[in-house]
Amino acid sequence: MxxxxxxxxxxxxxxxxxxxxxxxxxxxxxxxxxxxxxxxxxxxxxxxxxxxxxxxxxxxxxxxxxxxxxxxxxxxxxxxxxxxxxxxxxxxxxxxxxxxxxxxxxxxxxxxxxxxxxxxxxxxxEAQQTIVSQQNSGISTPEDLAGKQIGVQLGSIQERLAKDLQEEGGIAMEIVQLNRINEIVQEIKAGRIDAAIIEDAVAEGFLQANPDLQVAVIPAEGPSxxxxxxxxxxxxxxxxxxxxxxxxxxxxxxxxxxxxxxxxxx
Structure with missing residues (x-):
């Protein structure tokens, strides 16, 4: 081009x-x-x-x-x-x-x-939101995030989604705000957070380079x-x-x- x-x-x-x-x-x-x-x-x-x-x-x-x-x-x-x-x-x-x-x-x-x-x-x-975690984490639905530390990019739609899951969905989880997606992925791999909410296309790219991670789709509600x-x-x-x-x-x-x-x- x-x-x-x-x-x-x-x-x-x-x-x-x-x-x-x-x-x-x-x-x-x-x-x-x-x-x-x-x-x-x-x-x-x-x-x-x-x-x-x-x-x-x-x-x-x-x-x-x-x-x-x-x-x-x-x-x-x-x-x-x-x-x-x-x-x-x-x-x-x-x-x-x-x-x-x-x-x-x-x-x-x-x-x-x-x-x-x-x-x-x-x-x-149009895109979907996903939960990224380590393989065999047992996390496959938003409800599985209860009691866990969840990474999101500061100021992103994923941060808002995590807060909605807390406030409206009643899921008691700790939200960890970070500036960049690669930092979030490294925190998952290091075991310092349990999972992260990341857009599907972005998550797919990181999964290709990190086969030790897994992804689960979050059903869409609200703007996307x-x-x-x-x-x-x-x-x-x-x-x-x-x-x-x-x-x-x-x-x-x-x-x-x-x-x-x-x-x-x-």
Whole structure:
């Protein structure tokens, strides 16, 4: 796929600094480069494969994944360049509110709470939530989480789901909040937590690399699926929705689903 009008990370160099993959141009949102093309800032939490993650090749780090390819497709249609900032998930909506990003793509579910603070595009991918634990843990349903320590990503839909299971489902479990999914998986493997709630596509990627783990699907209740988040009243929403509809109609979204969710590891 062509890569024109898209900047995944700094073209010259990029480095991790305080948990952020920092791009060259930090001059704010909606800037124009030397040839007049407008650059939009996309904020993400690049620890969520296959949606977004950091890939290292030849000493160069680049953020890649399903969301990144969709952003590339939208950018090509609308004539933008895109700069990606990598921050913790719980900082994504504050980044929009503070004007440090034009949009967020991070496998984010458009919950009613989030809609009070940001606007969303149409859903571009539906997913399920799962429980990940060690093999032979005896955990196969939400009820099996009672009395256990459960890891969730801070600020995520999985954190909200865990709290709902506590408050509405009456499941007495301890919720352990962590910033990144790989940290959560390592905590399971080390036996410091009993299980975690992770989206199915993300969990599948970690299971391929960790056959000592198992997964169980949680029946869906309430909002699900991923959408693009924008600052309130952003003029980009309609244009992005149009581009997403074109990508759906052309089969491009389905091709990316096959690439990132079905073909990886085969």
């Amino acid at each position: 062509k890569r024109r009008r898209f900047i995944a990370t700094c073209v010259v160099s990029a480095a991790f600094t305080g948990g952020m993959l920092t791009a060259c141009n930090q001059g704010g949102t909606g800037t124009a480069d030397s040839d007049g093309a407008q650059t939009l800032v996309m904020a993400t939490s690049a620890d969520y494969p296959p949606y977004e993650f950091v890939e290292t090749s030849g000493g160069t780090e680049e953020i890649v994944g399903f969301d990144v390819d969709i952003a590339r497709g939208i950018a090509e249609r609308l004539g933008y360049e895109v700069e990606i900032n990598n921050i913790d998930f719980n900082g994504l909506i504050p980044a929009l509110q503070a004007g440090r990003a034009d949009f967020v793509m991070a496998g984010m579910t458009p919950t009613e709470d989030r809609k009070q603070n940001v606007d969303f595009s149409e859903i571009y991918y 699926g991923s959408a693009i988040a924008f600052p309130k009243d952003s003029e980009l929403v309609d244009d992005f929705n149009t581009a997403l509809a074109e990508m759906q109609a052309s089969g491009e979204i389905e091709e990316l689903v096959n690439k990132w969710f079905r073909d990886r590891g085969n």
